[in-house]
Amino acid sequence: MKMRTLPPQQSRTLALSLLLGSIVLLGALIAVPVFLMSRHYDRAIEQQLDLLTRYSRIGATAPSLAQQLETLKAKGTRGFFLKSPVPALAASEMQEIVKGIAESNGGKVSSMQIAEPKDEGNYRKVTVNIQMSARVSAAQKIFYILETQRPYLMLDNISIRATAWQPQRDVNAPEPEFLVQFDAAGYAVLGAK
Secondary structure (H helix, E strand, O other), rough: OOOHHHHHHHHHHHHHHHHHHHHHHHHHHHHHHHHHHHHHHHHHHHHHHHHHHHHHHHHOOHHHHHHHHHHHOOHHHHOEEEEEOOOHHHHHHHHHHHHHHHHHHEEEEEEEEOOEEEHHHHHHHEEEEEEEEHHHHHHHHHHHHHOOOOEEEEEEEEEEEOOOOOOOOOOOOOOEEEEEEEEEEEEEEEOOO
């Protein structure tokens, strides 16, 4: 096969086209990665500026939060917790509280049992199982007082059962007594003295 030669004009045009094509290709090989890298870093800078703005807003609330913390400390939040983190002492404190409130509001405590204490972070949850007899209105009053006084106690597993069923024929008959069982739980701060 014989190679055909191009006329000089076409040869120059082809050479010029190849030169321009290689320059464009070389420029694209350099420009595209630079453009993609630039776009990547622009997005990264934008994200960092967004984070900086958010953190600045959060940091601006620090003095207000510090003041609120000092206000809470000044209010004496220790009163919301049991005095001792030792389970036996905390349970004893709870038993005294429950017995005093129950007996002064028409309830008769028949038994109290200390449940296993549970540590939850910096706090110890102490639970006492209580069984008492009371009228429904007295039990309601006792529950209200227990949950609203300090230290805070949470009541759970409440069971109210009739001791003996007797039909009430008289509207003015005294309210019957019920067997009331519940768990009272309080928290103590670990490391508190």
